[in-house]
Amino acid sequence: MAKLNINGKHIDIEVDGATPLLWVLREQLGLTGTKYSCGIGLCGACTVHIDGKAVRSCLVPVSTLSASKAIVTIEALSADNNHPIQQAWKTLDVPQCGYCQSGMIMAAAALLKTNAQPSDADIDANITNICRCGTFNRVRRGIHLAADINKRGRS
Amino acid sequence: MDKERINVSRREFLIHSTALGAGFSLGLYLPFSGNAFAAGGVAPTVSSSVPEVNAWVVIEPDDTVVIRIARSEMGQGTLTGLAQLVAEELECDWAKVTTEYPTPGQNLDRDNIWGSFLTGGSRGIRGSQQYVRKGGAVARQMLIEAAAEKWKVPMAECHAVNSVITHRPSGRSTTYGKVAAAAATMFPPDQVELKDPKDWKLIGQPVKRLDTVDKLNGKQVYGADLKLEGMLNAAIKACPVFGGKLKSFDAAKVNNMPGVRKVVAVQDNAVAVVAETWWQAKTALDALPITWDNGPNATLSSASIEKMLEAGLTSKQNVFVGNQHGDVNKALQGAVKTVEATYGYPYQNHACMEPMNATARWTRDRCEVWCPTQNGTAALQAAVAAADLPISQCDVYKLLIGGGFGRRGFHDFVTQVVTIAKQLPGTPIKLLWTREEDMAHGYYHPITKCKLVGGLDASGNLTGLHVRISGQSILAAVNPKWLSNGADMITFQGLLPEGEHAISYTVPNLLVEHAMRNPPVPPGFWRGVNINQNAIYLECFIDELAHAAGKDALEFRRKLLADQPKSLAVLNAVAKKAGWGKPAAKGVYRGLSVCKTFDSYVAACAEVSVDAKGKLRIRRIVAATDPGYAVNPQQIEAQVEGSFVFGLSALLYDECTLKDGAVEQTNFHNYPSMLIAEMPKVEVIVMPSGGFWGGIGEPTIAVAAPAVLNAIFAATGKRIRQLPIKDTALRSA
C-alpha cells in the first residue's frame, strides 16, 4: 500500500513498494503521458516533478514516496496547455514524434522554476534528455521563448 | 510545370458508388471512437455518419474537413504535408482540417484506393503527391457541382475558396459542410486539373503541424500507452544469439508471482510472461529460468565479421558492379599520383525512443492489431500469417509512432503479439519490449568496409576512381526477390550511374563494386539506409584526393560537378553562407560535403574545433537542400536539424558490436545518443528549384558526418576512417 500525492490528489494505492513510480503512474493511474524508454534513468522520457524538481520516475520505487511529496505529471503541468513552455513549444512546433516531449517539457519547466532566464550553458547543463528525432535546437529556442513569455507575464 | 490534367478512372467511380450503396463509408470510421483513442491526436475525431465526398475527404456539417492519410506519421511531418497537398486542391479552410488513418484492411477492401501505406525511403510526399492532390481536386469539383445543382446554375459559374462556394453572377454562396452530403452522391468528374505550382497557396507555406497539441500535455496515445478493456500485458525475451532457439523455461518458478497469468513460448525463439501489469510481467520474466539453444552463430564476433569483410575488399567472389565506365585500371596505372584509403561503418540500432510494441486481440474468427507501424499493409500481412485467419478477418489500426527511422517497417513484434494473443483467445494483449530487448533484436544498419583508390594527373585532376565496398546487403536478408541478378543495387546508394541515388561527380574512369558478405545479423533500413556510409566513403575520400592534389576542397569538387548544376548550386550555397575561403574564428575549421540522394540535392559545411586534449566540438553546420518542391519549409528545417542528431550520434558514438553471437550493447549507457549540449547551431537553406519531387526525411543526414570528418581533418590533420569516433584520440598520432 502506498500513499501518494499526485497532481494535487491524495491517492491510496495497492502496489508492491518496489514498483517504480513510472509504472504506477502509467498502469495504475492511467497517466500515460509520462513515458518509458530506457528504464534506467538515462533518457528522461519519464521525467515528473517531485516537490518542484525534475525527477526520472523510472528510478523511484514508490516505497520511497509519501503523501507529503507533491508529484506533478505532464497531465497537470497546466490547466489548458498554457504553461509558458507549452505555449513556446506550440509556437515553435517543437515536437517531432513527440515521445520524448513530455519528459523534455517537464525538465524544461523545472529549469525555469529555479532559473528564470537560463543561458545556453544553463540549458546544456540541465537538459540531458535524449531525443532521437533531434528536436534540440527548437527545445533550446523554446526554453528561451518561454522565459520571455514568463517575463512579459510578470511585467 | 504547368497544370496537370488527370483522368479519373471509371473503376474508381464504381468503387466509390458501390461503397456508398453498401453503406461502406460508415465502415470507414475506425471502430474505436469513444474509447481510449478519443484523446489521441490522429485518432478519429469523426463520430458522425456523414458520407465521405471521396476516399480522401469527409466534410462534416460544421465544415470540419477530415483528410484521410495513408502514410504513417512518425515525427517527420508527413501527416501535415500530405494534408496540405489535399487541402491545396480541395480549396478548403486549413483551420478546419483534421486527419484520420484508414486501415490497411479497408484499403484492401476498396481495391487499394489509398495507394501505398509504406512510409520509408523518404517517399511519403513524393510517392503520393500526385494522387492525393487529385483526391482533393476531385472532391472540390464534386462539392462545387453539388452547389451548382442546388442552385440550378452552370458549374462553370461557381468557384470555391476556403471552403466557401460562390456563384459569381448572383453572389450567392454556401459552405462545403452544407453541400457535402449532396456531393457524396455526385459522379466524380472525368478529368480534373491540378494547379500550376505558381498558384499554390498552401503548399510551400510553413504552416504549423496538425499533431502538436496533444504531444504537449500527455494526451497523445502511442502504442505503448494503449489500454483496452480487459487487456493484459506481456513482456518478452527472445534468444539473444541470432538464430538461436528457446530450449526450455520453468514457468512454475514465476506462476505465483504477483499478477502473472500465463507464461508462453513465442515462435521457436522467445518466451513471454503475460500479467495484469507490464511491470509485473517484466519482473516475472526477469526471474524466469530460461535455457537457450544458442545455435550455429554462438561464436560470431565483431572480429570474425571484420575478417570476413576485410577479405571481401580484394576478393573476386560474389562481387557485383554498380557503376562502371572507362578503364579504371588503366587510369590508375597511368596516374601521376594515386591515393588509397579504407573506411568502415559499423552495425547500428535505430533506438527509437518508443520501444517496440503492439497490441492484439485474437478470437477464432477475428484478429485485430493496434500498433505503431511504418507500413500498415505489411503489419496486416504479419498479423494474418500469425493469426492463421483469412485476411478479411484481420485488420490493423495504426497509432502515431514514437520514432521509426526504418525500424517499424519490420513487424517481428506484430508476429509475436498475435502469437501470444492466440494463446489467450478473446483477451487483448499488449506486448511492450524493454530497451534491452530492443537493443538485442534490431534490424541493424548494415556493416560495410570500403576501399577506395583514386588517380590524379599532373595537374591534380581526378582521372580514375575505384570503389570497392565489402559487406552486408539489406535486400538479400529482407527480400532476395528485390536483388537484381544477385546484386543489391541499394548498396550502391549515392554511387549509381543514374536515378534517385546517382553519384554527383563526373569521373572519367570509374568502377564501383560490392563484394556481398552477409553475416548472420539481421540488417534493415536505417534512416538514410546506405547513403550514410557511402557519403562518408566518397565525400571524405574526395577530400583526401583534393588534399593530395594540393587543391582547395571546394574548387576540387566544383570541377567534378560541372555537369551537375543542382548539386553545384547547393554546394555553392553552403560555401557562401558558411564563409568558405574566408578565415574562420580562431581554432575553428571547416569541412564540406555534397550528394544527391532520394532525388534531393544536399550539401553541408561543418565548423568544428578540437582542443589541445583532443576534445571535439561541432559548432555549426550550414546545410542546403533542393527537394524540387518544398511543401512545408519549417518542417524541412526540423527534419534537417533532426536528421543531424541521428547522423551525428552515429558518427560520434553508435556501434553495435557482437560477442558470442549477440549484440553487446544493452541500453543508452553503452549506446549513447547525442544530447543538447553537443548540438551544433544548424542553419538550413531550403532552395527548391521546382519541377521535381525529392525526399526530405533522409537526404541531409548523409552530408553531416562527412562534413564534420573533413573539418576534423582540417583541424587536426587526422583522417578518421572508421565510425564511430568514440574514443579515437583526435590529437595524438
Ligand code: FES
Ligand atoms: S525511462 Fe526513465 S530515464 Fe529513461
Ligand code: FES
Ligand atoms: S520528438 Fe521524437 S524522440 Fe524527441
